[in-house]
Amino acid sequence: MSQTLTKDLIKQQVLTLLITKYENSPNGAPTFVTISDTPWVDIYNGGKAHAARERIHVVLRELEATGLTDVLWVSTQDEFQVSKVYLNLKKIELAYEESGVMRRNTEMGILQNILLPLSEHPWSFVQTWRDRANTLLSHGKTPGLGRDNADTYSDIVKALEALTTISAPMTVEQFSQYVYGSVQYFEHHLRLPLVKLLQDTSLEPYQTEQELLDSYNLITRPELALFAGHLHFAINSVAYNLYLFPQGIGLPLAGVTALEVTHIQAKRILMVESIATYYSLVEQLQTQRDLIVYTGGYPHYGLRALLKKLLVHTSATNSLLEVYYYGSISYYGIRIFEHLRQTLFPTLKPYGMDTATYEAQIPHGDTMCEKEATQLDYLMQDHNYEHWQPLLIAMLRNRVQAKNSCP
Structure with missing residues (x-):
């Protein structure tokens, strides 16, 4: 490592550290760094890398000679060592020039200009995020995307503009090629900041990154829509009886797209969040005339497409079919419902998501973290969730959330 620690690198790192402290310090406060602040503290204190330590001393003496810094040296038995390196504020402009560091207000202004097109983005939540980011940048702060630089912000703008043009699902690799001309660019440079932005602005209950991206037509891993029970359908004019398939079937998006619902023999549609509960209910289809749909991973595109087809058919036939959702007794389960x-x-009616069921499940439930409790409290304040209040009160009182279990 000492071989790569060149004089130019040492100089650039020292000045960058000093400027960073200068920009984060109250006006008039002395700006200094110690060896422990540097990335080469282990080399300096290692005892064996004498050449590297002397190289550091040479650079610091040269910076002193130019008037950029003042160095406080301490004497040891064998040599002088560095205690603190102070920035000479009278030479601050030269420090910026020599380090190659851009002034923060200049950098923030550049980032503000990059985000400016988002003020006219067709999605209101993007406009709101841009306004918030603009306010933060004007105060020398960043919106916290993890990679707050001009390249990342430019990529974010391109991605958000491109997302509005996608009319059909595509893989993240296809999206990356479409927007950036490289199948790997999204994964290597944009996935983390874009996902963070979408998570911070989303009002929907996405439990995973995969679900979040899928809601924007970006497929990270192709998923099957699982369903079983009393349903007649056709694919490419070939008729099928779903009930004859043991444990139902799973179709990719293309299969769901080609599917035509011809007749629903079931007395009810039951959407189920838990895969274990799904298969347990499938085993009961001989005695229960149900159509069971697995909704784990909601809202992935294939599942949404299937549910829309069931909705269209029931609406067109004026069906009085009852529809239920059997989800976990948790913030996410309630939001998905x-x-x-x-x-x-x-x-839609809840199934197994009432206060009595919840209280019976408490001994087997999961302890609720503070974030989950805050989320439930948010629902308590929302008039759209008034009919959930008895359950929400019980959940907040017990601080336990319950997964649905096999009946």
Whole structure:
């Protein structure tokens, strides 16, 4: 490592550290760094790398000679060592020039200009995020994307603009090629900051990054839509009876797209969040005339496409079919229920998501963290969740959330 520690690198790192401290310090406060602040503290204190330590001393003496810094030396038995390196504020402009560091207000202004096109983005949440980011940048702060630099911000703008043009699902690799001309660019440079932005602005209950990206038509891993029970359908004019398939079937998006619902023999549609519960209910189809749909990973595109087809068929036939959602008794389970009810099935009913069921599940539930409690408290304040209040009160009182279990 000492071979790569050149004089130019030492100089650049020392000045960068000093400027960073200068920009983060109260006006008039002395600006200094110690050896422990540097990336080469282990080399300096190692005892064996005499050449590297002397090289550091040479650079610090040269910086002193130019008036950029003042060095406080301490005497040891064998030699002088560095205690502190002070920045000479009278030479601050030269320090910026010599280090290659851009002034923070200049850098923030550049980032503000890069984000400016988002003020007219068709999605209101993007405009809101841009306004918040602009305010933070004007105060010398960043919106915290993890990679706050001009290249990343430019990539973010390109991605957010491109997302509005996607009318059909595509893999993240296809999206990366489409926007950046490289199948790996998104994964290597943009995934983390874009996901953070979308998570920070999302109002929907996405439990995983995969679900979040899927909601924007970006597929990270192809998923199957699983369903079983009393349903007749056709694919490419070939008729099928779903009930004859043991444990149902799983279709990729292309299969769901080609599927035509011809007749629903079931007395009810039951959407199930837990895969174990799904297969348990499938085993009971001989005695229960149900159509069971596995909703784990909601809202992945294939699942949404299947649910929309069921909705279209029931609406077209004026079916009085009852539709239920059997989800976990948790913030996410409740949010997913409401999302399904508000966007697909207005008469949707909860199944096994009542206070009595919850209280029976408490001994087997999971302890609720503070974030989850805060999320539930947020639902308590939302009038759209008034009918959930008895359950929410019980959950907040016990600080336990319960997964649905096999009946």
